[in-house]
Amino acid sequence: MWLDPQVIQSVPSLLDGWMLTVELTLLGAAGSLACGHLALAMQLTRIAPLRWLARLYISFMRGTPSLVQLFMVFFALPLIGLGGRPMLAAALTLGLNSGAYTAEILRGNMRVVTRGQIEAATALGMAPWLIALRIALPQMLKASLPALVNEFTILLKTTPLASAVAVTELVYAGQMVIARIYTSTQIMLLVSAGYLSVVLPVIWLGRRLRQRAPSTMRGT
Amino acid sequence: MTFDLAVLTAYVPALLHGFVDTIWLCVLSGALACALGIALVVGRRRGSRLLVVLIDGYVALTLALPLLVLLYVTFYVLPDFGLLLPASVVGVLTLAIYYAPYVAQVIQAAIDAVPAGTIEAGVAIGMSPLAIGRRIVAPQALPLLLPTLTGLMIGLFKDSALLSVISVHELMFTAKGVVSDTYAPLEVYFAVALVYWATTATLNHATRQWERRLALAHGVALER
Amino acid sequence: MKLNAAPAIRARDIVKSFGAQRILDGVSLDVARGEAICILGPSGSGKSTLLRCLNWLSPPDTGEVWIGDERVGMRNASVPRPEREIRAQRSRIGMVFQSFNLWPHMSVLENVMEGLLSVKRMTRLDASDVAVEALRRVGLSGKHTAMPGSLSGGQQQRVGIARTLAMAPEVILFDEPTSALDPELVGEVLAVMRGLADTQTTMIVVTHEIGFARDVADRIVFMDGGKIVEMGLPAQIIDHPSSARLRQFLHRFTPHGPHS
Numbered sequence: 132m133w134l135d136p137q138v139i140q141s142v143p144s145l146l147d148g149w150m151l152t153v154e155l156t157l158l159g160a161a162g163s164l165a166c167g168h169l170a171l172a173m174q175l176t177r178i179a180p181l182r183w184l185a186r187l188y189i190s191f192m193r194g195t196p197s198l199v200q201l202f203m204v205f206f207a208l209p210l211i212g213l214g215g216r217p218m219l220a221a222a223l224t225l226g227l228n229s230g231a232y233t234a235e236i237l238r239g240n241m242r243v244v245t246r247g248q249i250e251a252a253t254a255l256g257m258a259p260w261l262i263a264l265r266i267a268l269p270q271m272l273k274a275s276l277p278a279l280v281n282e283f284t285i286l287l288k289t290t291p292l293a294s295a296v297a298v299t300e301l302v303y304a305g306q307m308v309i310a311r312i313y314t315s316t317q318i319m320l321l322v323s324a325g326y327l328s329v330v331l332p333v334i335w336l337g338r339r340l341r342q343r344a345p346s347t348m349r350g351t
Numbered sequence: 352m353t354f355d356l357a358v359l360t361a362y363v364p365a366l367l368h369g370f371v372d373t374i375w376l377c378v379l380s381g382a383l384a385c386a387l388g389i390a391l392v393v394g395r396r397r398g399s400r401l402l403v404v405l406i407d408g409y410v411a412l413t414l415a416l417p418l419l420v421l422l423y424v425t426f427y428v429l430p431d432f433g434l435l436l437p438a439s440v441v442g443v444l445t446l447a448i449y450y451a452p453y454v455a456q457v458i459q460a461a462i463d464a465v466p467a468g469t470i471e472a473g474v475a476i477g478m479s480p481l482a483i484g485r486r487i488v489a490p491q492a493l494p495l496l497l498p499t500l501t502g503l504m505i506g507l508f509k510d511s512a513l514l515s516v517i518s519v520h521e522l523m524f525t526a527k528g529v530v531s532d533t534y535a536p537l538e539v540y541f542a543v544a545l546v547y548w549a550t551t552a553t554l555n556h557a558t559r560q561w562e563r564r565l566a567l568a569h570g571v572a573l574e575r
Numbered sequence: 576m577k578l579n580a581a582p583a584i585r586a587r588d589i590v591k592s593f594g595a596q597r598i599l600d601g602v603s604l605d606v607a608r609g610e611a612i613c614i615l616g617p618s619g620s621g622k623s624t625l626l627r628c629l630n631w632l633s634p635p636d637t638g639e640v641w642i643g644d645e646r647v648g649m650r651n652a653s654v655p656r657p658e659r660e661i662r663a664q665r666s667r668i669g670m671v672f673q674s675f676n677l678w679p680h681m682s683v684l685e686n687v688m689e690g691l692l693s694v695k696r697m698t699r700l701d702a703s704d705v706a707v708e709a710l711r712r713v714g715l716s717g718k719h720t721a722m723p724g725s726l727s728g729g730q731q732q733r734v735g736i737a738r739t740l741a742m743a744p745e746v747i748l749f750d751e752p753t754s755a756l757d758p759e760l761v762g763e764v765l766a767v768m769r770g771l772a773d774t775q776t777t778m779i780v781v782t783h784e785i786g787f788a789r790d791v792a793d794r795i796v797f798m799d800g801g802k803i804v805e806m807g808l809p810a811q812i813i814d815h816p817s818s819a820r821l822r823q824f825l826h827r828f829t830p831h832g833p834h835s
Binding site: 190191193194195196197198199200202203206207210287288289290291292294295302305306309315316319322323326327330331334 | 411412414415416417418419420423424427428430431432509510511512513515516523536537540541543544547548551552555
């Protein structure tokens, strides 16, 4: 019973699904970084409406199920002429959703950049955008790395959501195979293995990096 | 674009019913997750080598797998082994199995944070392990773990929406039904989002108030 | 010694309050090119605040600051300059901070080069040359690739000085540059500053190092309560203080009397 020949034949389509999962994760991560930085920048402006908008965005994305967000995006896209693109809806939702968490991660790591460092840059005559780009962001991103890796792992685990709008990522690919050949258990095991093969190494790597991190921290 | 929330008025009772179903589901699976989480912590501490390995394996698997995959696995695989359970039972069980490792992590962290000296004092007096657990560890660990635990439960509440994909009757499933009746997906999902948002916002606010009161009681300055 | 009559930097009637507290109460000061000024005074006398007014880091409430013949921060009494111009002015005024404020994610050389790249828009090659020379002047030629975290406090402060030197400012402001250093590291920084004074660098130094002030300064300014109380030649100020407050202040730092 171990691996039906039909199951073996379906591996290519599962692999295609896996590739789409990876693609969704990368697109979502890119979107997450973009939205996260934007939301953080908005929270730091002097323009109150922008600050409120950012906080609203973060609260909404963290306070509602991603499935609801996906459907909202999916049904809103046709209204701006981008209908019939489930992949876009999924990638957009993942980026927007994860972006809210990324924004909070970055915000939490702002304190590594001391006021003195910013003053020194200002005293040299550096413009605020340069200070952000050359002084603040490099340090913030470096400090945020563990949390961001964690967040993007969660992002990967959220990609199955896209199956709800028929995007043929790994889970949906698995479902389609099951619909054809009915060997649910084996297919589901393969699907699970697909996720484990990515997430377990990442978790393991994260643990090793954290063990090594203390030696690279030397205060200024 | 016509965005007309009025079309939903006829369906408010149905949506409300779905919301109540969600709450009920979450309470059940939340309680189960906590019970299982405690069992995991105890099992890891006092269990045999084999049990510890099994627990670690289970924890590693569930932490690495998406909830949706776990849902589909229990939904598709159990019938293959002759276990035909109603969707709601599968849903509640899967949510509990998924969240138990996180609960266990939180409980373990809270227990680890209890100062070893206070436990030593109990041992020195001659207290039994059970008494130490009840009178020394639990009262100190509880304030530490309750806020984080509530956070997990809020996550569970949001994840309950996924149960709709295996046709469990809760808010999201009801919403899908309303959508197919009204052809107004944006209005329906927007309203549903508001319901989830209002609930999580209220729970978050309550948790923060709780944290504040706990911190004041312990003389700890809160970081804001 | 001073051929050019126009002061390098001047302050006129600077007033600054923080909330209800008036920190600077009408301070005026002219610093000639090549002059080394030391500002002494008890804490709260407004010394650091004055420095931060000079480079518009913390603009005064009223008063004027002039660098050369250009007014800092304002076009005239009521119209502020655009940020762009203020930044350009700041790049002509150097500042060395009490807590060094190096950027920990950049190497020593990159710290010194940063201003040249970002503000002066030099090419990496040119910036590198200037930075290397600046580091040589502070005695840190071997430390280009070191990270700030691996340096001692004295070395970090010297990098801070190099960072400012590289910008070739018209005046350098030192805000208690040695106050955060362990005693055995103070000397190396003071030595660098002495070298700068010897090469006619225009500098304003807020410090508690009375000995350094007496030996190196062309003029000493004593501030108390937001005002300049006494000003004059070092030997005169320190050996023959005329105001009671200055005598009190010096007494605290030189327990055997003004003649140390």
